[in-house]
Amino acid sequence: MSLINPDDSLERQNQKLLRIVETLMNHVEHGNGQSGEAYAQFERAALLEKRVRERTLELERTLNLLHDSNAQLAQAHEETETARRNLADAIETISEGFALFDGDDVLVMCNSRFCRDFRDTVRDLRPGLSFEGYVRHVSRSRHLSLPEGLSPDAWAADRMRKHTDRRVMFNVRHGQDRWLQVSEHRTANGGTVILQTDVTDIIRLERQERLKLKDKQTRMIRATLDHLDQGVCIFDEGAHLVAWNEKIGTLMNLPARRLHLGASFDGLMEQVEQNFRFSQESDRDLFRSWTERGGRRGPISFELSRDGGIVLRFFGRGMPDGGFLFSCTDVTAEREAARRLTEVNEMLEQRVMERTLELEDALSAAERANASKSRFVAAASHDLLQPLSAAKLFISSLSEKSADAGDKAVLDKAESALTSAEQLIDALLDISKLESDGLKFDIRPVALREIFSRLRDEMEVLAARKGLKLRMIDSDLTVETDPAYLRRVVQNLVANAIRYTETGRVVIGVRRRGGTARIEVWDTGPGIAEEDQSAIFEEFRRLDTRASSNDGLGLGLAIVERACARLGHPLGLWSEPGRGSCFMVSLPVVGSSAPARPAALGPARPQGLAQAGLIVLLVENDPQLRRAMTVLMESWGVNVIEAEDAVSALDLLADLEIVPDALLLDYQLGAGMSGTQLFGEITTRMGRLPCAIVSADRSEALREACAALQIELLSKPVDRHRLGRFFDAVVRGTLAAE
Missing domain, CATH: 1.10.287 (Helix Hairpins)
Known part of the structure; x- marks a missing residue:
């Protein structure tokens, strides 16, 4: 049993202990018991006094802590109230209506401007109001102007759907043509902030600007229509005139009283048909059906004419709103x-x-x-x-x-x-x-061994006179050719090699390439420069000007070239100054898979070219090379138009008034225009034609330029095979186009 009730407050317990101590002290001092018992009671009293003192100190410390806590709580409460008053003052100073809802969509606070324009709802806007209640009150306000056909419940339902978005903004009309812009935003803790801004002045200003812009656009459209050289008239979906310019009345010979706002299309057409007639009768029916068609209309065009030879071109088109417009142009x-x-x-x-x-x-x-x-x-x-x-x-x-x-x-x-x-x-x-x-050739199988054996003795004597070594390698191949002309070709090539070779040797042999046998005549002579390799086939042309007439007349290679061209045997040349030369003649091998050449005789041509009848424009400023190429192409049955420069070529094409099938253009023509530039000029005048640039320039820049223009580049000296393949491609392209 305790003398002190623990449920008492500390002050009450302290008073009881002091009372107990005082009583005990009095009892000790006045008691008549024995001294031992008195002393024991004194000890108990001292002990009690000590405990009372300790409890008193504890009580004092507890009271101090309590007082500090109460002071801090009071200060915090004061600061909270101050902050709340500051926040309320701050939102009250906002010019817009402001409201804050917590995460449970319950109104926390709002300023006096919130929903001020909906005066019949202000008394219900108190903290604790739910968001749904707020929307319901606003939707039933007599100051809210709802769109036509929209009920308050439907507006409230739409407003609640917008509330599900994190951020939303919309306009609300109220009173006499006034507008509020409502902005709704989510806070970090899930609450909602609503701002209501009066945007009446802005909307009214926008309306005024829109009307000004519309009026300005109307004036601009009117000025544009009047400025056009064409006559224009615009009809609405009911076929009534809504816009026109003066030119339409002048062109269609319509009196001013006919052209007025709202004039019917049918009335205008009756007036037009009295003065004009359709160029084609079918256009009348087509035009009538087009005007009577409802909805969207496609484009339509026709011509009207009247006495005096005046012809008007009409173009009509439907518009998205169901109307249509017409433009009229004088095309007389x-x-x-x-x-x-x-x-x-x-x-x-x-x-x-x-x-x-x-x-x-x-x-x-x-x-x-x-x-x-x-x-x-x-x-x-x-x-x-x-x-x-x-x-x-x-x-x-x-x-x-x-x-x-x-x-x-x-x-x-x-x-x-x-x-x-x-x-x-x-x-x-x-x-x-x-x-x-x-000329008729005797085309038949010929053994090359027979040709070589007949030439060996004669050519060995000529080589021995000059101290040269002649080696003629026999071949077992049989080719298809004219034996007499083949012997003359090989004889001229070997004689030419011996004539121009001072020391060394001359070798004659045959290489087989599939169905083709290629006779090669090699020598260790001085070689032929690249720029001279085309000229050596010209008549009476000798590169060694010191040679006498006994050393040759300059006709041997000319005969070789013509004979090979007529026989259809490709002639090739490799030469390098200081190392020697090699002349090559290719012939079909008998019994090979190569296509047999016809025995019919005429100029040898690339495959398919005989039926083409090509017309080729050749522009080359070197007259000797130009002549050599002309002879070669004419031997193939190609019709050649020659010109020495770009200006002559363009004048010649203009005078002849024909479009060639292909172009062969030297790159360096002089007179300020290159072959590629001439190709561009001809393309501008006549359209794109097959073209090959002929040049000794082997630079990368020229190759890239030809590749960019997608035209052929033939290096000088011109290879007959490449030239023939170019014409074959032209023929195939021409036939495909036809």
Whole structure:
């Protein structure tokens, strides 16, 4: 049992202990018991006093802590109230309406401007109001202007759907054409902040600006319509006139009283049909059905004409709102120009036909002249060879009878001169035959061993005279060719190699490439510079100007080129100055998978080119090279138009009024225009044509330029095979286009 009730407060317990101590002390002092008991009671009293003192100290410390806590709590409460008053003052100073809902959608606080425009709801806006209750009160406010057909419950439901978004903004109309912008945002703890801003002035200003803009656009459209050189009229979905310009009345000959706002389309068309007629009767029915069609209309165009030759072009198009518009253009001058152009074209066609007949007559005359020349050369050569042979016999006889050394020297020179003349006549006769269209070849299988064996003895003597080593490698291959002309070709090539080789050797052999046998004549002569490799095939052209007529007449390679071209045997050349040369002739092997060449004779052509009848524009400023390429292409049946520079080429094309099938253009033409620039100019005038650039320039820049233009680049000297493949591609492209 305790003397002190623990449920008492500390002050009450302390008072009881003091009372107990005082009582005990009095009892000890006045008691009449024995001294031992008194002392024991004193000890108990002292002990109690100590405990009372300790409890008193503890009580004092506890009271101090309590007082400090109460002071801090009071200070915190004061600070909270101060902050709350500051926050309330702050939101009250906001010019917009402000409200804060907590995470449970319960109103925490709002300022006096919140929902002020909905005065009948202000009394219900108290802390603790739910968000749904707030929306319900606003939706039933008599100051809320709802859109037509929208009920308060529907507006409230839509407002609650917007509340599910984290951020939303919308306008609300209230009172007499006033507007509030409501902005709703989520806070970090899930609460909601609502701001209500009066945007009436902004909306009214926007309306005014919109009306000004609309009025300005109307004026601009009117100014634009009046500025157009075309007549324009616009009809609404009910086919009533809503906009037009003065030009439409002038072009359609409509009186001003007919053109007014709201004029019917049918009335206007009746007036138009009285003055105009449709160029095609079918256009009338098509136009009527188009105007009667409802909904969206596609484009339509037709022409009207009236007395005096006036022609108007109409173009109509539907508009998204169901209306339509028409534009009218005076095309009288264009139609008159087209008529005159037709007349001019007919006149030009007549002139072209006359020029064509003249050219055909001139071509026939040239062909007859060429045939007469060939017959004359053949006849003259035959008549000259006999007296030359007789003269040689007489000179030989005189040389044998003459004992004078000086006379013999003169006779030897005369015989040498006659021999050169005889060789010249033989060469001219061969060239004349090769250029004749009536030449017939004896195409048959020929063993190359037979050709080589007949030439070996003759060529070995010529090589031995110059101290050269001649090696002729036999071949077992059989080729398809004319044996006489093949022997002449190989003979000329070997003789030419021996003639221009001072030391070393000459080798003749055959390489097989699939179905082709290639005869190669190699020498260790001086070689031929790249720029001269095309010129050596020209008549009477010798690179060694110091050589005498006894060293050759400059016709051997010309004969080789013409014979190979007519036989269809590709001729090739490799040469490097200081290392020697190699002439190559390719022939089909008998029995191979290579396609057999026809025995019919005419100019040798790349495959498919004979039927093409190509017209090629050749622009080359080197006359000798231009002539060589012309002869080669004409031997293939290609019609060549020659020009030496870009200006001449363009003038020639304009005069002839034809479009060539292909272009062969030298890159360096001079006169400030390159071959690629000429190609661009021709493309501008005539459209894109197949083109090959011919140049000795092997720079990367030129290759890239040709690749960018997608045209062929043929390096000089021009390889016949590449040129032939180019024409084959042109023919295939032409046939595909047809």
